[in-house]
Amino acid sequence: LVRVTRAIEFSTSLRYALPGLSEAENRARFGERSRQHGHNYRLEVTVRGPLDPMTGMVVDLKDIEAVLDREVMARFDHRDLNADTAYFEKAPPTPENFARVIREILVDALPAGVALDRIRLQSDADTWVDVIEPAGTP
Amino acid sequence: VIELTRRYRFPAAHVLAHPRLSDAENRRIYGKCAHPAGHGHDYGVEVTVRGEVDPETGSLIPHAVLDDLVATRVVARFGHRLLNADPLFAEDVPTAENIARAIYRELEAPVAAAGSASLARVRVTETRKNSFVYGETS
Numbered sequence: 001l002v003r004v005t006r007a008i009e010f011s012t013s014l015r016y017a018l019p020g021l022s023e024a025e026n027r028a029r030f031g032e033r034s035r036q037h038g039h040n041y042r043l044e045v046t047v048r049g050p051l052d053p054m055t056g057m058v059v060d061l062k063d064i065e066a067v068l069d070r071e072v073m074a075r076f077d078h079r080d081l082n083a084d085t086a087y088f089e090k091a092p093p094t095p096e097n098f099a100r101v102i103r104e105i106l107v108d109a110l111p112a113g114v115a116l117d118r119i120r121l122q123s124d125a126d127t128w129v130d131v132i133e134p135a136g137t138p
Numbered sequence: 139v140i141e142l143t144r145r146y147r148f149p150a151a152h153v154l155a156h157p158r159l160s161d162a163e164n165r166r167i168y169g170k171c172a173h174p175a176g177h178g179h180d181y182g183v184e185v186t187v188r189g190e191v192d193p194e195t196g197s198l199i200p201h202a203v204l205d206d207l208v209a210t211r212v213v214a215r216f217g218h219r220l221l222n223a224d225p226l227f228a229e230d231v232p233t234a235e236n237i238a239r240a241i242y243r244e245l246e247a248p249v250a251a252a253g254s255a256s257l258a259r260v261r262v263t264e265t266r267k268n269s270f271v272y273g274e275t276s
Contacts, residue, residue, distance in 0.1 A: 016196070031202075094196035096142060118276075126145040127201070132276055134139075 002058045003117050005046040008068050010077035013038040016092035017082065030092060036080075041098075042122040043072060045106060049114035063111040071105050095121055099129040107133075141188040141258055141276060142198045146208050148217035151178040152232040155222075168231075176220060181234075182263035183212060183241060186273070189255030198255040207252070211244045238262040238272040 015037065016030035017023075026034040045068065049058045075085060081093045087101045099121040107116050115133070122128040153176045154168035155161075164172040171177070185208060187198050216224065221232035226244075230236045242260040249257040259273025 091193070092196045094191075096140060096191045096198055097196045100140065100191070128143050130139075130141045130143070130276060132139040132141070 001048055002051050003046050003048045004058045004061070004064070004114075005044050006061055006064045006068065007042060007044045008072060009040060009042045010073055011038060011040050012076050012079055012081055014081035014088075014093045016094065018092065019089055033092075039123045041076075042120075043068075043102065044120040044122075046117040046119070047110060047114040048117040059111055059114045067106070067109050067111065071109050072102060075105075095123045095127060095129045098123075099131050103131045139188060139276070140191060140198065141186050142201075142204075142255070143184050143186040144201065144204055144208070146183045146185070146205075146213060147180060148183070148213045149178060149180050150216050150219055150221050151176040152221040153177075154231055154233060156231050157228075176222075179264050181216070181237070182261075182269075183208065184261040184263070185241075185245065186258040186260070186276075187249055187255040188258040188276075189253075192254050199249065199253050203252045204249070207245060207248050211248070212241055215244075234262045234264040234268065234270040235272070238270045242272045 013036055015035060016033040017026040021029070023034075045064065047059060047064065051058055079085065081088055081098070087093075088097070091097045099119060102121060103116070103119055106119065110116060115136075118130055118132040120128055120130050153174060154171035155164035155174070156167075159167070161172075161174070185204065187204070189198055191198055216237075221227055221237065224232075226240045227236065230240070238260050241262070242257065245260070246257045249255065257273065258276070259271055261269055261271045263269040
């Protein structure tokens with residue numbers, strides 16, 4: 001079993017605010033993060049799988065890149081997490097929640113022959129969240 | 139498993155010398171790091187918590203709470219100080235290994251008391267060429 005990591009970077013605006021709450025309630029609950037702001041996110045996606053003895057690869061990185069382009073970049077890059085996606089109507093786009101959304105999107109979207117091992121979502125140079133899959137097959 | 143890591147920094151001085159050993163012994167064990175006038179580093183501290191995401195806040199631990207804990211118990215305590223003068227290092231030489239363990243022990247209980255997450259590990263980076271981890275691996 002070999003692990004392979006590919007990283008992408010994207011820029012996104014967001015605010016911690018729930019549509020069901022008033023501005024004052026959002027402000028009271030989430031503070032300055034309730035104002036619209038943005039981050040340069042870095043996403044590291046680690047997949048695991050058996051090494052193909054012929055190619056010497058676990059997976060063609062172009063295939064991983066295609067999944068990340070379609071599933072992550074197209075959805076989130078230069079978008080607004082609140083206005084342009086439906087993921088944060090009940091929960092604020094904290095790094096923890098955003099990482100879990102990306103994990104749910106990617107876990108079933110990967111090319112055949114590899115499984116998700118972990119993702120790391122970095123929301124600034126000093127903050128990151130890891131979502132780690134249990135050990136197992138493949 | 140989901141983990142959040144935040145990185146903090148503090149500059150501090152230390153002397154690698156055990157108070158009960160002779161200068162010659164300390165020089166033999168620690169080399170130039172035993173220079174009695176001390177030397178210093180810009181320490182980096184990566185604090186990792188893991189556990190359940192609180193549905194109310196969307197966080198493993200409110201980031202402001204973690205920031206405050208580290209600011210008071212680590213950065214204010216160790217920043218711009220001679221580490222050997224701290225009671226935590228009265229018996230333990232302030233190697234980065236011991237610093238990582240001391241920070242872990244300082245943060246373990248208050249992190250657990252702050253919510254649904256527990257402290258997983260503390261990584262101390264002493265220079266850009268070395269780092270030390272105390273706690274569970276992911």
